[in-house]
Amino acid sequence: MTWRKAQLSSATAARRLRELVIAGGYRIGTGFVGTPIISQALSSTGSLDVAYRQLQERGCPSWLYPIDQGATTIWERWDSQLEDSTVNPGQMTSFNHYALGAVAHWMHTTIAGITPLAPGYRKIAFTPQPGGGLTWAKASHDSPHGRIAIEWSIKSGVLTVQTTTPVNTTAALPMPSGMSFALSPGVSVHSESFA
Structure with a gap:
């Protein structure tokens, strides 16, 4: 074929x-x-x-x-x-x-958007895909490196995403607009307009 x-x-x-x-x-x-x-x-x-x-x-x-x-x-x-x-x-x-x-796996990886990019979650992608009328979601995962967490909400047309990246890991946060952020360990917050 x-x-x-x-x-x-x-x-x-x-x-x-x-x-x-x-x-x-x-x-x-x-x-x-x-x-x-x-x-x-x-x-x-x-x-x-x-x-x-x-x-x-x-x-x-x-x-x-x-x-x-x-x-x-x-x-x-x-x-x-x-x-x-x-x-x-x-x-x-x-x-x-x-x-x-x-x-539940789909909810974790698609709605919340926590996805491993390397074994043991050494590299993480935060790729939430809001939809279905949901206005917020949050999830966490206890990895070998520590707790990985995400929480997103949509209020007044603004999507806000808060992530927690554990030590000894790296993460990426591609936003729906096409902007992408490389995340260091710790808590990060990013917002953008969301239709």
């Missing part, structure tokens, strides 16, 4: 994935293999808006359905507890099972 054909094939697959998620009412239609990667597949192919909308879907099956049923852990199946508060009589009914919770 030539490079051009592969590029067209990728664009076709990205468009088709977007269409399928929208046609499915933004509910999760993937299994254990696809569920951990669907949000990343959407956001990395130009459908960040669809990834956020799918994250915020409340009907079953979705990530917020269990939360609406009172969940405080990730369930093995979307409907482990039914809407009438009874436990699903099926055989797979664990109320503490990570498989469907892999979306």
Whole structure:
């Protein structure tokens, strides 16, 4: 396959994935293999808006359905507890099972934007991608070098990003405007207009 054909094939697959998620009412239609990667597949192919909308879907099956049923852990199946508060009589009914919770990785790397660029987080990229009507997010990670943290907010059309970079590491903060900052260890704050 030539490079051009592969590029067209990728664009076709990205468009088709977007269409399928929208046609499915933004509910999760993937299994254990696809569920951990669907949000990343959407956001990395130009459908960040669809990834956020799918994250915020409340009907079953979705990530917020269990939360609406009172969940405080990730369930093995979307409907482990039914809407009438009874436990699903099926055989797979664990109320503490990570498989469907892999979306947390996407939330950490895309919404918050903490991504390692070298083993052990020696180099870090802070690349938050605000969207979905969210006006703030924060996350942290305890790396071998110390705590890595980010907090962003949008107020009055201004995006403010505060980062914490541990000692013996370097970090980069590319802002949505295209400006990029090389961050030294410590706390940094950067702001810019955000539409």
